[in-house]
Amino acid sequence: MTCSSLSFEWPDGTPVFDGLDLTVGPGRTGLIGLNGCGKSTLLKLIAGELRPLDGRTAVTGTVGYLPQGIALDSTAAALRVDQVLGIADTRAALHAIEAGEATEANFAAVGDDWDVEERAHAALDRLGLGRIGLDRTVGDLSGGESVLLRMAALLLARPDVLLLDEPTNNLDLRARRRLYSAVDSWSGVMVVVSHDRELLERVDQIAELREGEVRWYGGNFTAYEQFVAAEQTAAERMVRVAEADVQRQKRELAESHMKSARRQRYGKKMEENGRVPPIVAGNRKRSAQESAGKHRTLHTERLAEARERLDQAVEAVRDDDAIRIELPATAVPTGRRVLTLSKLELAHAGGVRAVPGELDLRGPERIALVGRNGSGKTTLLRTIAGLLEPVAGEAVTHVPARFLPQRLDLLDDGLSVVDNVAQFAPEATNNRIRARLAHFLFRGARAEQPVGTLSGGERFRATLAALLLADPAPQLLMLDEPTNNLDLASVGQLTDALESYEGALVVASHDVPFLESIGITRWLLLDGGLRPTTAEDVRASLWDA
Known part of the structure; x- marks a missing residue:
């Protein structure tokens, strides 16, 4: 796969690539880089989803492409599983022949693919979807299952080149494990864009896209980190x-x-x-x-x-700045009661879900909330934050609390970063806000940028700054899948910020390496209730294929 003198810019004239040259050979390549550097755009250009302004892309063989953030519209939701897999016509012809309609058209439709159903079931089973059946409607599947279904379609098609853009986003641990296995067994050319460290440990080489150029590093992500550090x-x-x-x-x-x-x-x-x-x-x-x-x-x-x-x-020195802040006002004394959950029943997915048992969070504990997609983690956090009313029972916070949702929709896109933070801390002076924002890497003119113009990583930093600099200072911080859609540098910046945070944390995440990096003190599995668990048990049981 090659890109020769590739140039591309967005309709507003914003340049992305200017004369990019790239050659990718056999093996699994992890494509990394800061948010906004053009990783997803490059995959779309290679896949033919976008046309370059100049230059060309060339691929030997067929291309399979799994885009980021697959959304199901009403039309797609009405499709059957076999239609998504691309085998509906072949399957219909096969059934017709079995029913006695041995026409030339049916034999032509089947070709040499007489075992298409067996291969389809094998591909689905390989990704943990064996139970869904080929006649099921796609709209009945969860978001994670729909991603895996499209991955199964690619595996079934057996393309020569496979392009994956953030494939583990929004997948729970069990689903990630299935996808990791598929990646491990891939023998062709693969390029995967991801911030998922577990996935990047499985690649053969790292390609870093930085300032419009690609630099190669042999080995997996750990080898890349060691080389860059040296x-x-x-x-x-x-x-x-x-x-x-x-x-x-x-x-x-x-x-x-x-x-x-x-x-x-x-x-x-x-x-x-x-x-x-x-x-x-x-x-x-x-x-x-x-x-x-x-x-x-x-x-x-x-x-x-x-x-x-x-x-x-x-x-030659990288400028991936780290967040360095001091937040003494967020400190929680050891033993102080922070959060109490008692006999909760939550409104969830059109029904009622109980969260039996008691939870008493005291002091600066750091709790990891883990569980499969659909187990109710987001609903529980939104209930604790006061955004949802429980059906029964109570969730009581005893200290100032803040909630960072997945969608990062807390800020006003039309206001600057400074003005947004000022809304969370109305008593703070402009100079004080600017001084504190500098620690979150918003210095000078950057603090004046409208939030609507920020990249994903910048928006996350701005939202985190608004919450942590709020008045009163939050002594309980709740984060819902905070590393989704963050590049690796931004994940590092988040980890730096949380190292300075002295309050209690409750973090819902499927990203086990990230959870381990922020000093989790208690792991809770939400599975019909809140059960104590460990990182080792999470890896051993939830990841068990």
Whole structure:
């Protein structure tokens, strides 16, 4: 698969690629990069979903493409499973032949694909969908099942090149496990865009899209991190060496100016005292000026070269800034009651779902809320946040609480980042808000950007800043699938922010590595109730194929 001198821009003139060259060979490639760098756009160009402004893409063989955020409209929801799998016509012809309609058209429709149903069932079963049946309507499936169904269609079609764009978004742990297995067994060319570390550990190579260019790293994501860390250590060392060289060249240039000035003062004094004839003094003066000029030129050139080396060294250092904040007002004393759940019954999926048992959250605990899609995690968090009324029982928060939903719809798109945060902290001065926003990487003009113009990662940071800087400061923070649609740098920034947070956390997520990175103190499985579990049990039981 190749891209040659590929250029693309959006209708408003925003450039994405300018002369991109890329060649992808056999194996599984993880395509990573910051939000907004063009990863999804590149896959769409390769898949033929978009047309390049210039250049070309070429693929040897057939292409299968799984886009990000598959949505079911009313038409798609009415399709049968066999139609989505692309085998409906073949299957109908096969059944007709079995019923005695041995026509030439039916034999042509079947071709050599006499085992199509067996292969379809095998593909579905491989992804945990064996129970759904080929005649079932797609609208009856969950969002995660619809993603897996489209993955099954691709596996059944056996394309030469498989393009996957964030395939594990919104999949629960069990569904992710099925998809991981499919990726592990893929033997053709695969390019997968993902922020899912577990998935990226399964690739053969990493391609990082950065500033319109692709750089290759052999091995999985861990190998990539190790290489980049070593590379950055060397780059930072080169910056220090280059900075020292610039300072040395500045000193030498200053010393050259001082020596020249001393010689000029000495020559002038000798001439004034009559110790040197005027013609000799003039010759010496001209000679000194020429020598001083050469020295100044030499040292100026050396300084310019040193500054250029410094600029090059600085460019080699990545600017993926980390969030560094202090939030003492969010601190919760050990033992202080934060949240109480008692005999809850929740309105969920058109019915009532009980959450039996008691939950007493005290102090700065960090709770991971895990469970399959549809188990009620979002409903429970929205009920605790006061956005939904329980059918029975109670959910009582004893400290100021804030909720970060999956959709990130808390901010006003028409207002700037500063003005949005001001709405959450009306007593804070503009200068104080700006100073605090700088720690969330919104400095200067960036803080004035309308929220509607922000990238996904920037919008997440702005929303997180608004919640954490709110008045009163939240001592209980609830997050619903916070890493969905975040690039790896943004996930790192979120982890940095939560390291500074001193209150209690309740996080619903399928991203086990992320949960482990934020210091979870208690794991709860929502499965007909709230049951204590562990990270090891989550991996062993929920991921069991």
